[in-house]
């Protein structure tokens with residue numbers, strides 16, 4: 001007969017032996033936590049539901065979204081803001097595919113992110129026997145990211161996570177895919193063996209200091225300049241080398257031009273900012289220092305009419321990726337290294353003995369800047385109803401001026417292009433937008449990550465079309481009670497709200513339901529909705545919403561006729577000339 005005492009002893013022994021065991025779920029969480037990763041963005045489901053639950057139970061922040069693409073965009077922006085890989089967790093096949101757009105977006109933007117997806121059984125997938133959500137995810141992810149790994153054994157989870165972290169943040173940062181088959185999670189291991197198998201990544205992104213020859217070459221080129229210009233890219237913002245950037249700009253006295261996500265690295269009202277004299281600065285400069293800015297489409301590839309005659313300028317380029325040099329045109333002085341280390345070397349070289357740029361060059365920039373600012377100011381002050389883009393953005397410019405620590409998220413066509421110039425930024429990494437691809441749909445993911453990672457108030461200024469891609473995440477914003485204020489610039493459509501189907505059968509291809517009430521969407525989930533018809537109203541409502549630190553959405557009614565066709569993307573939007581009437 002078994003006594004009560006023996007039963008209790010048996011139970012205690014069982015409990016003890018259970019305590020000494022771990023499994024794949026716990027090892028993934030332990031490996032992330034050991035490496036300082038505290039937040040997961042994702043969508044729960046088979047086979048990772050318990051991973052999210054256990055991560056939360058173990059003290060991690062787990063933010064569950066309504067769609068994986070938005071969770072992925074959040075992870076990408078978390079990477080940009082923190083220099084640690086943002087984690088996106090998805091289910092297999094369809095969830096994985098939904099996360100891939102964001103993984104590719106992170107990679108293109110050089111932001112560290114890890115997409116972790118559960119997957120189906122290797123044995124069945126490889127024989128294509130029709131498993132639940134069967135897909136060879138590793139093969140599909142590979143061309144879309146910096147590195148892709150699969151872990152098959154629980155004792156390899158530590159090394160798998162470590163490899164993913166190092167690949168994401170070292171050198172040029174980017175997206176990494178980590179494939180975790182369902183079986184892995186339930187593999188059981190002795191706890192001590194599990195702990196031993198974990199790997200802490202030491203110095204994940206080692207500093208890279210350029211050689212003295214490279215520094216001397218750059219300084220020699222810069223010394224020969226009569227019209228020097230510094231262009232700050234979002235790589236400079238990512239680097240968190242804010243003091244080195246400021247010292248370089250201010251010690252050299254050279255005018256600087258920020259790319260859109262580098263705005264605020266130095267305040268837009270800094271006397272050396274050439275932001276409002278962009279065309280002049282690009283066209284007339286003779287030596288350009290690119291600091292974490294690539295010569296891609298956003299800089300017209302460094303050539304063509306925007307830059308003036310071939311050979312009229314020399315480029316000094318600072319980038320962590322050697323292959324970036326000469327990508328579009330010859331780079332006279334490549335400086336390969338991390339931005340902090342390179343600028344540190346340049347700052348030493350110009351210390352105390354640097355001649356300010358010629359006064360006539362500085363005057364050319366300043367004159368143009370004043371002209372453009374005055375031209376702009378005349379359009380901003382109107383209290384018109386319905387609003388146009390300028391008058392509505394004039395109100396938001398004031399909101400950010402009064403709250404320089406708030407984070408501005410911005411996407412759209414006109415809403416993006418005009419906000420970029422109109423809303424001044426004052427602090428680094430406070431402007432989050434569409435990045436290298438000019439992609440729509442990043443808004444709510446970015447807003448959520450910004451609020452979660454920084455705790456600061458977020459203002460998301462969204463075109464009505466752009467908002468639609470991630471609009472369901474207002475529920476997520478309400479669920480987590482995040483301090484996010486969304487303003488929808490509602491002009492009833494893409495670019496404008498006036499297209500018509502010439503056959504009269506359907507709505508025009510670029511229009512939406514007229515006068516849609518996006519504010520009601522927010523109210524449906526318990527947030528506060530507002531309806532603004534004038535700039536004064538808009539300012540008052542945004543102030544109230546941001547001061548409340550609660551989720552809010554303001555439907556800003558914009559004249560459907562306002563706005564221009566293509567967004568500011570140069571000649572990239574071809575328009576048919578066939579059958580068009582002559583103007």
Ligand SMILES: CC(C)(COP(=O)(O)OP(=O)(O)OC[C@H]1O[C@@H](n2cnc3c(N)ncnc32)[C@H](O)[C@@H]1OP(=O)(O)O)[C@@H](O)C(=O)NCCC(=O)NCCSC=O
Pocket residue numbers: 260275276277278279280297298299372373374376412413416417420421422434437438439440566567568569570
């Ligand atoms: C390609 C660009 C980098 C460059 O465009 P540009 O028109 O040459 O420059 P912008 O920066 O937009 O500036 C336009 C003009 O405004 C001036 N400007 C800039 N800031 C100011 C302020 N504060 N005050 C007054 N004027 C200003 C600037 O000097 C330019 O005038 P001048 O100096 O007189 O020229 C940019 O447009 C961009 O980032 N585009 C991305 C668009 C995108 O991703 N779209 C998504 C597509 S959505 C689907 O449609």
